[in-house]
Amino acid sequence: xxxxxxxxxxxxxxxxxxxxxxxxxxxxxxxxxxxxxxxxxxxxxxxxxxxxxxxxxxxxxxxxxxxxxxxxxxxxxxxxxxxxxxxxxxxxxxxxxxxxxxxxxxxxxxxxxxxxxxxxxxxxxxxxxxxxxxxxxxxxxxxxxxxxxxxxxxxxxxxxxxxxxxxxxxxxxxxxxxxxxxxxxxxxxxxxxxxxxxxxxxxxxxxxxxxxxxxxxxxxxxxxxxxxxxxxxxxxxxxxxxxxxxxxxxxxxxxxxxxxxxxxxxxxxxxxxxxxxxxxxxxxxxxxxxxxxxxxxxxxxxxxxxxxxxxxxxxxxx
Ligand SMILES: O=C(O)CCC(=O)C(=O)O
Ligand SMILES: [Fe+2]
Numbered sequence: 544x545x546x547x548x549x550x551x552x553x554x555x556x557x558x559x560x561x562x563x564x565x566x567x568x569x570x571x572x573x574x575x576x577x578x579x580x581x582x583x584x585x586x587x588x589x590x591x592x593x594x595x596x597x598x599x600x601x602x603x604x605x606x607x608x609x610x611x612x613x614x615x616x617x618x619x620x621x622x623x624x625x626x627x628x629x630x631x632x633x634x635x636x637x638x639x640x641x642x643x644x645x646x647x648x649x650x651x652x653x654x655x656x657x658x659x660x661x662x663x664x665x666x667x668x669x670x671x672x673x674x675x676x677x678x679x680x681x682x683x684x685x686x687x688x689x690x691x692x693x694x695x696x697x698x699x700x701x702x703x704x705x706x707x708x709x710x711x712x713x714x715x716x717x718x719x720x721x722x723x724x725x726x727x728x729x730x731x732x733x734x735x736x737x738x739x740x741x742x743x744x745x746x747x748x749x750x751x752x753x754x755x756x757x758x759x760x761x762x763x764x765x766x767x768x769x770x771x772x773x774x775x776x777x778x779x780x781x782x783x784x785x786x787x788x789x790x791x792x793x794x795x796x797x798x799x800x801x802x803x804x805x806x807x808x809x810x811x812x813x814x815x816x817x818x819x820x821x822x823x824x825x826x827x828x829x830x831x832x833x834x835x836x837x838x839x840x841x842x843x844x845x846x847x848x849x850x851x852x853x854x855x856x857x858x859x860x861x
Contacts, residue, residue, distance in 0.1 A: 550685040552654040554579040583713030583771035589764045590645040597636035598696045619781040621668045631663045641790040642821040656794035659819035664789040669704015670775035675736045678769040683797040689769040695759035696786035703785040704778030709752040712772035727804045728811035735803035798828045
């Protein structure tokens, strides 16, 4: 059966129920696909026979970089740096997890376009991040061709600041500047999520949404859809660790941009200049097979050039 809506990921399409039988999905893949379609997330066992050894090596390699003493069980582990972005550049196990071929094949089937990983984050403790959807950081045209895969690198207890999410929130309006009546292009923010907190709160109340937490086993992974509202719960016990890796994926033949710093209706997009982690090749911004010119740097608001620290923070936060 042909898909009349190639501009929507298969698992986000209203036609998913009629298309799913003809996609050559195994029964496990069908379950994952249905969960994404209905709830906006899906849990699976990470398909890597060497995963335990990789996790051990990642912890050994990354631990000294967080400025936390992990050896003392009574130590507050949440005081240091809570994340390392793009450790795939120097750590081959982080790279192998991000570029896992079975995960790439699975995501490509679920979305209907080839997936590629473009960013990794490695956390030794809970992020304690407020509820947000990643689509304010990373979006695509056509929209929704982005997802995150969160991997538990140890068993996660309720006191370790587990991942939380609002099932079904992927169907809510996509959070954009247009939705909340602000301009984004050329602007400056401490965090790209800052302007949207009250709006997400309003949506949670309007939909009477109930949060779920993911008490993951080591080796379990969770895919979240671009617009799924999620975050990190408060870490009740700061002596615990909560090792995890998040890999963010985009899909081929899209325009990749940062909505928090864009005004889509005016054609002012903060475009991304991406390299796929899996093959090291650039993924130019493209629309229906047509490659766009390289992005121009947006002008800064006159007299308000942000400090170097702010610019670096903005880059790091995506
Ligand atoms: O691990 C968490 O607590 C949330 C991470 C997250 O939201 C992200 O990486 O996009
Ligand atoms: Fe996120």
